[in-house]
Amino acid sequence: MLTATAYELTQENVSVTDPVDTSFQTQIGEVRSRGVELEAKTALGPNANLVAAYTYTDARTTKSSPVTPDQVGRRTANTPYNQFSLWSDYRFGDFGLPGLKVGGGVRYVGPTRATWVAGEVPSFTLVDTRVSYETGSWVYALNATNLTDKTYIESCTYGCFYGEPRSIVGSVSYQW
Template identity: 45%
Template sequence: MPDLTGWAFTLGGRYDVVSSSTRNRLTNTVVDQDDEKFTWRAGVVYLAENGLAPYASYSTSFEPTPGSDFAGEAFKPTTGEQFEIGVKYQPVGFDGFVALSTYELTQQNVTTTDPVNTRFDVQTGETRVRGIELEGVAALSDSLNVKASYTYMDGKVTQSNDYLRNIPAQIPDHVASLWGDYTFPDGGPLAGLEIGAGVRYVGERFGDAANRMDLPATTLVDASLRYDFENLSPDFAGLSLRVNASNLFDKTYVGQCASTRYCQYGGRRTVSASLGFQW
């Protein structure tokens, strides 16, 4: 038997069966869709004693695409596959890690605007995105945690009835984020309180398949607050409050576009609170 010490393997599969129907009230027609697909994933990682963990993975995907084209033909499901290789490193004795990976994601039957009947969509064929991801997570002290990530994406339309070699809509070149949270130490007046804040950056991208509409880069700020009521009294052990704020400064920005027909603003400031209990 070969020595597999330090090796870990992953293998999984699933089978989806989906049925749906779309009614067109203008033409009084109904398009039925019955889709099914087996998808799977596999991965391998080697856990070295020095903290290095190189890995590789492969996965397939399947997603039903509701609707129909100008001729009334139901859309085929969107399928895809992803290859990824990378390495994670967690120094011995250090509470944190860094990870670097590269990937290639290919999707088939992607929808885009019909170049002739612009009020309808067609399935272009295939898009491919290659990229590099860098991520780091570290506990800088018992109270302070930091997480940062950066992604570079190179997208191309590889099969199409039009716009071949264009960059797929809504795919930015650069995406980055930085997040930090601080927990106030025990014994102080703010014991049990955790505050967090971070920024998200989405680079410039095209809003349409023809690559004629530029969407500007966007930087958003998020924040969070968590309080553990056990610090008020042992009787409240397990009770905590969470408050999350997205787009904290209520920045106005374009979220996405459906070709040149219309665009949507991104989400405004959203604040949510939850009260939870664990036992």
């Protein structure tokens, strides 16, 4: 299955510097986002699946505060031009374990502009994985995000912030 989406969205009432008191924010700004999202899903035989997705976003300030006219036309902070993800999973049906599924993937987020600090937030790539077992209506799963425990900067607003470290979460769910 292939999907493609092109979009143009305008967000009004974005917070910008208040022209009366610059220590405050007021909702008089506007941001326009244009982009394309592409996704491909396929079965690689009876037990394997592959999903790939790509997003291009050009988000720019179209209206700003009278005290910050230089912001008009600039890229919106913390919004990357490019994002990409790839995920694959395999069900062990050919080995007599049809309920066992193992999956893994990568996520890439391109560089972004910082908000109130000078500079650019660098791109990063993360690896995720999942192991699950399904029996009847029950699903037992173990998910790991940022499997390599990569240290990365996720965003910069008034300061820069690290992204989430490795996370491993187990779950039990019942499907009705």
